[in-house]
Every structure is written in structure tokens, then in C-alpha cells.
């Protein structure tokens with residue numbers, strides 16, 4: 001079949017069976033223990049959530065449905081033969097667990113295209129926001145405005161049976177994914193191009209249409225770049241719009257997705273102060289000055305990973321192929337040689353290597369998307385595929401509301417004393 005929903009439905013029974021077996025046969029097995037340090041330290045590393053679509057390994061980086069990023073670059077169908085993978089193929093993989101054929105990926109393109117129209121009221125809400133509203137705030141606002149059309153919220157109101165939750169959640173998720181390029185482009189045009197809209201081109205795929213509707217006279221490979229770049233709220237039965245908007249509010253924090261914009265600002269700061277080709281010695285001083293100023297070096301470090309982020313490596317490979325002489329790329333490459341040593345010398349940074357945000361901005365600059373405050377929106381659009389696929393699975397499997405327990409300092413001290 002080239003119909004994603006049909007393929008997804010085929011995958012449901014086996015997955016339900018596996019979860020039932022896991023609970024029945026291993027329900028009492030211990031996955032880990034929680035230390036006081038973890039409880040006061042942001043819950044790092046506590047294995048406490050079922051998440052089927054991806055797995056992050058500290059050493060190796062992320063795998064989607066068991067495949068690493070280089071493996072997916074090789075195996076997923078491309079926008080052009082041999083080109084970067086289509087996000088539509090990724091969505092198929094995340095939902096069904098199977099690598100799609102080119103026809104199946106194109107089937108998803110067609111299905112999304114039919115749902116892609118952004119309602120007029122959402123455009124009006126965006127247009128009404130004061131100029132200068134951060135693009136991430138605009139994204140959250142637009143998604144919440146779309147929520148009035150939620151099929152899950154409507155079905156829940158009408159008393160839908162639990163076992164049927166998955167279907168309106170699936171429909172909402174596809175509607176939202178389909179509309180995100182139009183929304184992101186509207187935010188871009190409103191914020192930077194005086195508001196005039198560009199209509200979608202029905203011959204283009206999902207990511208290419210985003211590039212097209214942004215219309216920032218982009219270089220030929222920019223749509224491919226958008227391909228490369230590419231939640232616990234849902235457990236309370238908040239519909240996909242509410243859940244995704246909540247996730248986006250989190251992504252908008254500077255230690256998370258906003259690092260995208262912060263990195264570029266920081267690298268521009270380096271260029272301004274030290275010129276196009278600074279020496280390593282100058283860069284070392286600059287990095288130390290950032291640290292001594294009580295700031296982080298954006299684009300380096302990771303909460304879980306302990307190696308260079310494979311997404312960084314993937315973007316670096318792209319830059320090596322398409323813009324090896326670009327000054328900003330050369331600068332980022334030298335920083336790769338300089339920064340980790342210094343972060344190691346602080347003695348506290350657990351991962352001194354670059355993450356995806358250290359690189360993505362440079363590529364966007366090269367392709368003419370120079371407005372760094374917009375970058376996290378692109379990050380958020382690509383994230384939608386992952387989080388919404390998992391959201392569909394979570395509701396399909398009937399996972400309950402998440403309820404991690406919080407403790408006061410007194411409660412922890414009492415617990416320690418009594419053990």
C-alpha cells in the first residue's frame with residue numbers, strides 16, 4: 001500500500017501484543033535506581049518513559065526505529081535520485097517501523113498536500129501580533145489557533161471510546177504536520193518580508209514547499225538542506241495541537257532549540273571582534289572570555305550524548321560537499337578544533353563536543369536564510385515528525401497519564417535518614 005494510515009494500522013496489532021507481553025512478563029523488573037543527585041539534577045538519565053520511535057545512545061547518538069542517521073541517508077528515498085532523504089519517508093518509517101519505497105514516500109507527499117491549507121483565521125492571528133514577536137512565540141500561537149479544528153478534541157467531547165483515540169490523534173497529527181510549512185513560511189514572510197504571502201506549489205514536496213513559500217531567493221540546494229535538518233503533555237489527553245505547542249514552548253529555551261540562534265550570534269560576535277580568519281590562539285582567548293563571563297558556549301555540550309552529535313557530523317558533511325570555502329564554515333571548523341579542549345579544561349563539562357546547533361545556522365546563512373531568530377522555527381517544524389508520530393503511538397497503545405513524583409528537600413532527607 002502507499003497509504004500511510006493503512007500501513008500504520010497494519011503495524012498496530014503486533015505492537016500492542018509486544019507491550020502487553022512486556023507488562024505481563026516483566027512488569028516488576030527494575031530498569032534503574034534513582035539517586036538524590038538525579039532528582040535534584042533535572043532527572044538526568046532516569047529510564048522512565050516508553051518511546052518507540054527513537055532511541056538516544058550517549059556514545060552513538062540517535063537511532064530512529066533502529067537506524068542511525070548515516071544509514072537513513074543511504075536507505076530512505078530521496079527528493080531526487082541520490083539526494084537527501086525526503087522527510088515524508090522518515091514519517092513513514094517512524095509510524096510503521098518500515099523503510100518506505102519511493103512510491104510510499106510520494107504517497108505521503110500527496111496526503112500531506114491535501115491537508116496543507118492554513119485557515120484564514122490563523123493568518124489573521126499571526127498578522128495581529130506586534131512586530132518583533134519572537135518567531136517561536138508566533139509558532140506556538142499559530143498552532144494553538146489551529147487547535148479549534150482539533151478532531152481529537154471534538155471526538156473526546158462526543159465521548160469517543162478509549163480504544164479509538166488513536167484515529168483522531170492520527171488525523172490531527174497529519175493535519176498539523178501538513179500545515180506547518182505554510183505556518184512557518186507565514187511567520188517568516190510576516191517578520192522579514194513585509195507580509196506578502198507566496199502560494200504553495202502543488203508540484204513540490206513538503207520541505208521544498210516550505211523553502212518555496214519562504215521565498216527567500218534561495219540557492220538551488222536549500223530545499224535539500226531543509227530535508228537534512230529535519231512529550232509528555234499528550235498523556236493528559238491534550239490533543240496534538242496543545243501537546244505540540246507545549247513542546248515548542250520548551251524548544252524555545254536558550255539551552256535547548258534556541259541554541260540554534262544563539263550559536264549564530266556568538267559566531268558572528270567572533271567574526272566581528274576577530275575578523276574572518278582568526279588564529280587558534282585568538283579563538284581560545286575568546287572562548288575563555290565567554291566562559292569567564294558566566295555564559296555557555298552555545299552549540300557545544302549535550303544533556304545525554306557523550307560524543308560529537310551525529311546530526312552535527314551530517315551537516316558538516318553537507319557543508320564539506322557544497323560550501324568548503326565558505327568563511328563561516330571554515331570558522332566553525334576551527335572552533336571544532338579549539339572549543340572541546342577548553343571545555344574539558346573546565347573540568348565540569350560532561351560532553352565538550354559540538355551539537356547540531358553549532359552547525360545548522362551556518363548552512364542556513366549560506367543559503368540566504370540569514371534571520372537567525374527564525375532558525376528554531378525550522379527546528380520545530382522538523383521535530384514535528386518525530387514527536388507527533390510518537391504521540392500517535394502513545395495514544396494507540398493506550399499509555400496512561402505520566403505522573404513522575406516530586407519530593408521536597410525534607411522528604412529526601414527523611415528518606416535518606418530512614419535507609
Ligand code: FAM
Pocket residue numbers: 254255256257258259291295296297298299300301302303304343348349350351355356357
Ligand atoms: N559551555 C559552557 N559551559 C557548559 C557547556 C558549554 N557549552 N556545556 C555544559 N556546561 C557546563 C554546565 O553549564 C554545567 O555548569 P554548572 O555546573 O556550573 O551549572 C556543567 O558544565 C555540567 O553540565 P553538563 O552536565 O555537561 O551538561 P547539562 O546536561 O547540564 O546541559 C546543555 C546540557 C546542552 C544544556 C549544555 O551543554 C549547554 O548549556 N550547552 C550550550 C547550549 C546548547 O548548545 N544547547 C543545545 C543542545 C542541543 F543539542 C539541543 O537540544 N538543541
